[in-house]
Amino acid sequence: MALDILKIRKDFPILDQKVYGKPLIYFDSAASAQKVLSVLKKEEQLVLEYYGNIHRGAHYMADKATAEFEAVRDSVKNFINARFREEIIFTKGATEGMNLVAFSFGESFINEGDEIILTEMEHHANIVPWQMMAMRRKAVIKVIPFSDDGRLEVEKLDSLITSKTKIIAVAHISNTLGMVNPVKEIIAKAHSHGIKVLVDGAQSVKHFKIDVQDMDADFYSFSSHKMYGPNGVGVLYGKRELLDKMVPYQGGGEMISVVKFEKTTYNSLPYKFEAGTPDITGVIAFGEAVRYLNEMDTDAMISYENSLTCYCMDELKKIKGVIIYGTWKDHSSVISFNIKGIHHYDLAMILDKGGVALRSGRLCADPVMDHYGVSGMLRVSFDVYNTFAEVDSFIVLLKKAIKMLGGAKINE
Ligand SMILES: Cc1ncc(COP(=O)(O)O)c(C=O)c1O
Incomplete structure (x- = not known):
């Protein structure tokens, strides 16, 4: 049609x-797509009619906002075909998702001398968090180059992978060259060596029909503002079994189960990774952007x-x-x-x-x-x-x- x-x-x-x-x-x-009218209308309706803090209120407005917020989690899960709703973590954008993985995966799985593979065409958001992690954990960063026509030289991956490689972080689509990288091929190769893969989906989430199960990415990070939604909202998808094993990214309200000065226990997924009050208005309005894209x-x-x-x-x-x-x-x-x-x-x-x-x-x-x-x-x-x-x-x-x-x- x-x-x-x-x-x-x-x-x-x-x-x-x-x-x-x-x-x-x-x-x-x-850089940022324009916002669809229904997103702006939803923001206005929420703020004028039933705004309240989520997950902690004992009143009508908090309950309604909570229900809508959690419904967006389900919409996003379906939009990218994740298996479980707990695999959808709300962040403030693709950048925060990448920082979350670099920190929490790094603290949980990366030790001195371990290796991380990036590509030469990454956005700074998928370079700097890894450098910060590599400094903390004394890890090593390796880079897949691209040729002058912009093609990622995936054939070089074989010579970069070693028994120390823990994760590959790669942009699905480069924001500069516009290249679509063969992430399925990279993921299949990585998994055959027991290596995890983070896909930076900032540019691809709207350009393709994303199916994270088919892609088999371990993590996929993206921003609402590139999908006609509000800025300040993003999503990190992560496989449940991996997220479960990772330490939290930030501490605070919502991400805890019991707090004692002697020892604190953490909340279950996805809340373990959602410390503090999120952008409630933004997430709920983002649901309208997802609806718009679903109808397209x-x-x-x-x-x-x-x-x-x-x-x-x-x-x-x-x-x-x-x-x-x-x-x-x-x-x-x-x-x-x-x-x-x-x-x-x-x-x-x-x-x-x-x-x-x-x-x-x-x-x-x-x-x-x-x-x-x-x-x-x-x-x-x-x-x-x-x-x-x-x-x-x-x-x-x-x-x-x-x-x-x-x-x-x-x-x-
Ligand atoms: C490929 C890529 N990765 C990451 C980002 C960072 O996204 P954000 O600023 O929404 O966190 C962008 C933004 O332009 C991008 O194009």
Whole structure:
């Protein structure tokens, strides 16, 4: 069934506006997608009608909020096809999920000299927590490289894995190169050596129909704000038998069973990993984002986003001096590029004044910038609410900006 993009855009009223007097072209959904109207309405309804703290109240509003909060856990469980609701831990975002695993898995399973494998294309959120853990536990970090076309060199994994390897942490989709990494292959190989795998799902959770059981990931971390939901909310999926064996990440209310000065016992899953009052409003409103995505024809959405990406990529390639990073065939809806002789920041500033919201800079991925020896890149990312007409306008504006800045000549 074809998607009605204009109807979809009505669910995101923020898109229908002008910035600096120009129609907004929002090409920055990989950083944060816009929020669907039903999410905002739910937040308002909760706060105006029945807000209360969850799991601890003895009154109508607390009970209603608790029931809705826990119902979202069930929706998320079904959305990613987890086996048990206890495997869904609410966090404040993908970053916190990765920190949680690095800390709790590290403290429970990683000892001096043990090894962790990351990839060269990770977001900082899937590098720095592991470095912090490696310093504490005196562990060693190894890295799977990527080739210049952006392909992860998975064939090198065999030579990186040793009897000391405990976990591999890998992005399902790179936020800079847009590459879709072969996580199933990596997980199967890791498991054949008894190694666990954390998948950073920040960019993939909305780009694919995720089935964590089929993927067989041990952990999968993602953020609500990249799925039309509120920011400040995320989910860490973890296999129950692993989470059970891991020490808690933070201490406080909710995560305990009995507290005595002599000894405290911890709550059962998932609460063991949810210390303190969570973002109640955010989680409940996130349920509406999940509902929206459930009602969407996922295949049609993915295929539409892919066709927008291919179209933009083809148009960009016609511009003389363009350098596209990540040209390997397994691509998602992110394109990072530079124009020879022009600073990415100057282009971004001019495009912004033309109404185009895109990302420029180091994209939270310093190792990728170092790989190509650049100070930064421009990145456009597409979502189902973008249109081909917006791509056309963007290309026109980009060509004008290049002319203004006197960079490479354009092939007309
Ligand atoms: C691949 C990837 N991992 C992790 C993150 C961090 O997500 P958050 O800032 O929502 O915690 C991002 C955000 O852009 C990302 O793209």
